[in-house]
Amino acid sequence: MADDARVWRVYSKAARKHDKELLDQWNGTLDTLLIFAGLFSAVSTTFILDSYKQMQPDYAKEAFLLQLANASGTPYVAPSDRVDESARAINCLWISSLIASLSTALIAILAKQWLVFYPVSDRENLREWAQLRQYRFDALQRWHVPVLIAVVPVLLHLSLMLFLAGLVVFLWDIDTATMILAFVLSAATYGLYGFTTLSPVFWSS
Known part of the structure; x- marks a missing residue:
């Protein structure tokens, strides 16, 4: 097919519009x-x-107990180094949430860098432009870039879910009423999220 065939102009116009959107x-x-x-x-x-x-460990408390034991002449018994299970759960949830959030930012930055190099600069030969554009478009599909971009919001949603779960555990030992409020609001938020995500599957018509 000739380089100046009409099909290349039609393809170029349609591809530019598609890529821009x-x-x-x-x-x-x-x-x-x-x-x-x-x-x-x-x-x-x-x-x-x-x-x-x-x-x-609470070093200030341990130092005080040590001084108190020395002053009274009683043997000092060091407190247990065992970490409270509630504190461990809170930190595991919040640190996991932070890692998921930072991973979201990293993947988003990488995706934006890929998208910067995707557009093809103008060329006099529209056939060459079309071939190069199609090559880059196929490469995006081959490397699953659309899927990767679709996964980014899911990571952020997971991060928020982990944070809210940690917040509920954090409030568990502080105040029951506040914990219940946080749990109800978190459950309602993700109930709405699940409904809006799954409803198109059941009511696609």
Whole structure:
């Protein structure tokens, strides 16, 4: 087929429109996720910096008990180094949440870097342009980039779920009423999330 055949102009016009809409959609989604992941990671880190202390020995308390034992002449018995199960659960959930959130940001940045190199610059020979564009489009599909971009929001949802679960455990020993409120709101949030996610499967018509 000749380089100046009409089919290349038609293909070029349709492909440019398709690619622009696709890249705008993907970049918009990734930008939003990056902003949320950054803010959420900062919030998670603040909670972790406070909660991880519960897994460390209270050195001030131990020093006080040691001085008290020396003053009274009684033998000093060091407290157990066993970590409280509640503190361990809280930190496991929140640290997992932070890792998932940071992984979201990392994958989103990688995806945006791939998308930067996807568009094909203008060429006088439309046949060469079409072949190069199709090669890059096939490469995106072969490397499952659309699937990877679709997984990014799921990672962020998982991160939020882990954080809320850790928040409920954190409030468990502090105040029952507040814990119940946090649990109900978290359950309602993810109940709505599950409904909106699965409803198209059952009501596709």
